[in-house]
Amino acid sequence: MVTSFCEITQDEKQGRYLKTTQNVPEGSLILKEEPLVIGPEGVGVVFCFCCNKILNGVKIPVCPKCKTASVCNENCEGIWHSDNECDFFSKCSVQCGHFLVNSQIILPLRCLVFRNSNNQKWDELLKLESHLEKRRKCPVWKDIAINIEALFLNLGIISKVDVENELIQKICGILDINSFELRTNAFIDNYSSGPVHVLRGLYLKAALINHDCVGNTHLAIDDNYNLIIHASIDIPVGASVYFNYSNPLKGNNERRLILRQSKYFDCLCNRCLDPSELKTEISSLRCPRCKHGFVRPVNVDGSYNMWSCNTCQRDFSHSLVQSTIIEARALLNSLNISDIAEHEELLHKLLKTFSPNHFLLLEIKQNLIGLYTQSEPKVNKLRRKIELCEELLPLFRVVEPGLSRMQGITLYELQSARVLLAEKRVKNKEIDEKAFIEVLKDADSLLKQSIKHLLYEPKCSPEGRLCLECLGELKRIRSLMTELELSPCCNEVKSHRKKDKTSCLSEL
Ligand SMILES: [Zn+2]
Ligand SMILES: [Zn+2]
Ligand SMILES: [Zn+2]
Ligand SMILES: [Zn+2]
Structure with missing residues (x-):
């Protein structure tokens, strides 16, 4: 569903694209859409056609009706193996074994289901960009011809005319260019102890959103694989809606x-x-x-x-x-991932050659924030973590302005380090309660900002859970502030009389 803020439009320069029909305030819902097809990414992934779970084990059950689709169990209640698909699988000679050997065929096969079952969706699908001419010269063309097209022709799923019309090349091009990587929580949890596999999903309307390396939208996938797009900044009327397909922290x-x-x-x-x-x-x-x-x-x-x-x-x-970058990249790749000193040393070294915001240095700085978060909160480590967060935030605001996951997470990390540090300093009597309350007020404001960024994340995603954590932390900080402000010793601090300040901070 495209909301009333936008419409699909067309011009010669941009082709079909999504445009705003009015001024769209930050945070407004622009699009909510269910996927046309979902399938595993990569080769050699076995998944349940009904619920999308990754399957392990030697004996994989199949759907009792079509005897083709792999399922987690015969009674799986997942909705993704539709009656149309089950019917299609029963009629064509594809076998479960084909999926087990080559999971690459799943997404294009699922697209072909629409050919007979839903003309409108089939037409809309084929209208999407496939860049056939550019792909013709690439290795991917041959790979598809051998591993997908020839197999489908053999099994009678497509005709010789379809091959002449390059139908499978077109569908695979459309899938490669327009589908989104889906990392839902249900999926990640399933794999928490092993490699993380991802699904890909194709969304007919979202596929029309143009790219810009500084997008104006925030994109999330909910637990039902719906794609939800909000305006990440205020977008003026008549503007193109953009999504950033690339990593904003790369050069x-x-x-x-x-x-x-x-x-x-x-x-x-x-x-x-x-x-x-x-x-x-x-x-x-x-x-x-x-x-x-x-x-x-x-x-x-x-x-x-x-x-x-x-x-x-x-x-x-x-x-x-280039050779300078390759050399530095090799040093970065050889770092011990859990060694803070090694990271700091390399950062120091590379700062002599690269700009402080260079993408290689950003990688090291982000690793370091993670390492300082995991390590025991000593004063010098907390100070360094604060410094790094403060360095990164202004950059994030430029490359991912408005609602941003990176900003939300970093704001949370910044306030958490500042509060921890202040708690230690109060304990050591380096700062008084008044100064401590100021830190808490600042943390209150940072947490509110962090929540603003993370509010659009699905509740079960890691970021959605972090948002809940922010809310809990906000509550804790507010009750601590109330306690401190009401306590008699604090009033004494306020009136600049020096006395024992530890009384109301004993809980720290
Ligand atoms: Zn299942
Ligand atoms: Zn079936
Ligand atoms: Zn660009
Ligand atoms: Zn110069």
Whole structure:
């Protein structure tokens, strides 16, 4: 369902896309849609066609009606193996064994179900972008021809005419370009002790949303695999609705390469066309010559042959920059993932070569925040964690403005470290209650902001659970503040009379 805020429109430049029909305030629901098809990502994944659970074990049960679809048990009440699909499977000669050997065939096969069962959906599906011409020269074309098309032809699922019309290539192109990765909680829990497999889902309307490396929407998948899209910032009337398919913490080169390889287009958004990447310097190196300029790519719209310092104008070859990045990446990859000192040391080293916001350094900083969260809360560790959170937040606000998971999580981590540190300092009598109350007030405000960012997350997702944790923490902090403000010793602090301050803080 597209809400009244938007409509699907069409023009020559952008094709079909989603556009706002009025000013859309941040947080407004733009689209809620159920998937057309869901299926496992990757090869060699066995899953229940009814409930989407990943299946293990030697003997896999099958649907008692079609004797084809793998199921977790014969009475599974999951809704995803529809009567149409069951019927289709019974009529064609596909066997469960085919799915077990090659799970790649599941999504295209599920699309073919609509050919006879729902003309409207079938037509809408085939109207989606498939980039056939660009894919024709890629290895993926041959892979599909051998592993999917030939098998379907053999089994009589498609005809020779379908092969001539490149129907399966088209469907696979549509799936690759338009489907979303689904990481629902039910799915992750199922795999908490093993590798995390993901599902992919195709959504007919959401597929029309254009890409921009700084999107204006927030996207979530609920426990029923519905895709829910909210405006992440205020969007003016008549504007295009955008979603960021790429990782905002990667540099221009890296993001554009992934988009080119997986979505077959060159992104020309404001961030991609700006060598400073919206003044974040996410890809920039420090100038080895003048020492204070940033070395940025000169030609950003296609070729990256030269990099240049924005201060002394000295040029550097692309290959030199690339080899510097490759070398640093190798050091990063060889880090012991649980060793704080190793991370800090490498960060210190790389800061001499790269901008403080360089994507490699961002990776180290994020790892460090995680490590400091897990380690025992000593004063110096808490201070460092606070410092890192404070460094990252302004950057996150630029690359993922408005409602943002990254911001929500980091705000939570920041307040938690600040409160823990203040509690320690009160205990050590380094700060008085008045100062402590100020920290709590600040934490109150950070938690409210964090909740604002995380409110749109499905309740059972890790972020949704963090949102509940924020609410619990907010309650705790408020009752602590009330207690402190009402306590007589605190009033004494307020009137600047020095006395024993520990009395009302004994619970800490
Ligand atoms: Zn099941
Ligand atoms: Zn069946
Ligand atoms: Zn871009
Ligand atoms: Zn320079």
